[in-house]
Amino acid sequence: MPNAQISPGSSVAIIGAGVVGMASACALNRKGYEVTVFDPYYPGEGGSSKANAGHIGASDIFPLSTPGIHWKALKMLTDSDAPLKVPLKDFWPQIPWFWRFLLTSNVNRFKRATDALSYLCHNSIRDTKELLEYCNIAEKIEQNGCAFIYDNELSFNKSIKSWDERSSRGFSSEVLNAKKIAKITPTINDKFKYAYLSHHWAKVSEPIDIVRGLADSAKINGVTFRQERVNSVGEKFNSILINFDKGNSKYDAVVIAAGINSVSLAKSLGDFLPMTAERGYNLTIPLSNIDIDIPIVFADRGIVATSLASGLRIGGWAEYAHLSRPANPNYFNSIARISQDLFPGLNVENANYWMGSRPSTPDSVPVISKSLKIDRVFYNCGHGHYGLTHAATSANLLCSLIEGEQNLAEIKALSIDRFL
Known part of the structure; x- marks a missing residue:
């Protein structure tokens, strides 16, 4: 059963507006969540989503x-x-x-790493095509x-x-x-x-155009964008408090999809994210x-x-x-x-x-996981140079996690606790 605290209609903040963050925003928005995206840069401009090779490398299954x-x-x-x-x-x-x-x-x-990557890769092209079609950029x-x-x-x-x-x-x-x-x-x-x-x-026609296309679709469908740098994430009563440069806001759940900057946020929460x-x-x-x-x-x-x-x-x-x-x-x-x-x-x-x-990550497998320290904080990061390849499938798995599904073998293989 879905977690009652994070059922559709709940507020979810996503930290990071790269291709993984934007795919997550679109997927959660489609599920009925109220999504807000935080990033100091415009979508796709601040990280490696801007000018990557543009490949959906679905046969690259080895770490x-x-x-x-x-x-x-x-x-x-x-x-x-x-x-x-x-x-x-x-x-x-x-x-x-x-x-x-x-x-x-x-x-x-x-x-084990090859098995996890193979699962992601089997779905990557199909899920990417479906996401781009939903966002009207299938061409x-x-x-x-x-x-x-x-x-x-x-x-x-x-x-x-x-x-x-x-x-x-x-x-x-x-x-x-x-x-x-x-x-x-x-x-x-x-x-x-x-x-x-x-x-x-x-391959896509231009990587940055994919991120912008996802962002445009998300905005049309009600996702809120805040061009703010998140300084910390913490628990407050039954909510997650995000502190950013110009203030703070509370959400029912938070997704950390901030690329390499996810490391410092995880450390502040007490999670080990290598x-x-x-x-x-x-x-x-x-x-x-x-x-x-x-x-x-x-x-x-x-x-x-x-x-x-x-x-x-x-x-x-x-x-x-x-x-x-x-x-x-x-x-x-x-x-x-x-x-x-x-x-x-x-x-x-x-x-x-x-x-x-x-x-x-050391095993080339992304982290799509609940935080081990704070309930209602989730990770979707660590994709290496396969962010574009796995963004859509990762977003779908993230939705399953937030809805309360934690027992899928595929999700367990992507958990942050594998580093303990």
Whole structure:
């Protein structure tokens, strides 16, 4: 039975107006809740929802910490062009997080994380399409698959096991030979001869437009937006009190969907939420001279390419660094240089550079959970670089939690208590 205190008609505040927060707002509004969204920025402008790759990566079911990751990570850290970056000064404070990250590579933990991500992924494209249709922006998503390109035969052969595992879990794909690669991705370097085409993959026309579209729909349907920075959350009688820069307000429930900023709010409540900033870099080129019809993942480079309304977006990588550290311009230069090798004839002039901090958990699984310390506080965060991929499905699970459903195995796998 739904919790009587948080039944439809109750007031729910959502902290965070990124794609996860906006999907949550739309889902709860549809259920009949009175929703208010808090964020110091306009929807989508303040975090990593603004300029991500635009992918719905439904076949990416594995956590980042794979078996043997420690050897791979050491190798990548010594390669200036590798997709993993950790500034030495920022490494030491993150040791507890990296230790939990390494623990995920244990066979049993890896399987549990893969099971949880597979559940989210099975529903992600369907739920995203349904959400965008409800918000009258269904034309902004298309599903034509994604090409995973490998540097050489050895790397390709090593990947076969993971593609077989995806297939066994219901995520179909097909091998692309050199002829098919040339046909599907004609503008990439012709040295690439090995690839897979994942069918369970979609992309949007422009990530920030998705967040704005969700926000516009939410406003039309009665969701209130307050451009305020939340300083603290606390319990007061039978309500949750939110303190923000210009005052405070009480709500029947609160959802913390503030990306990496969720960590400080959780700490103030006494919850342990191990997330760190996985910073991604990209460049968007308005006039690139390159046309690609489907998203491309250069699997050995940690680089993805997508054709968006704003231009060709090329980026990726993972830099685990403190939030206050400025973006490293050398990384932008490296991505631009590598991209010109991947796409001969690429024009990188007038490229727009962007870096965003993605909220990453050690097991790559988001936290969709009740607070362990305060009743009527919920979390929907920690999606790493899959916020757009899992936003709609996460919002549906959040609704189930708020309505009182806590016994679903899928919800238990996403609970914050797994870190205890």
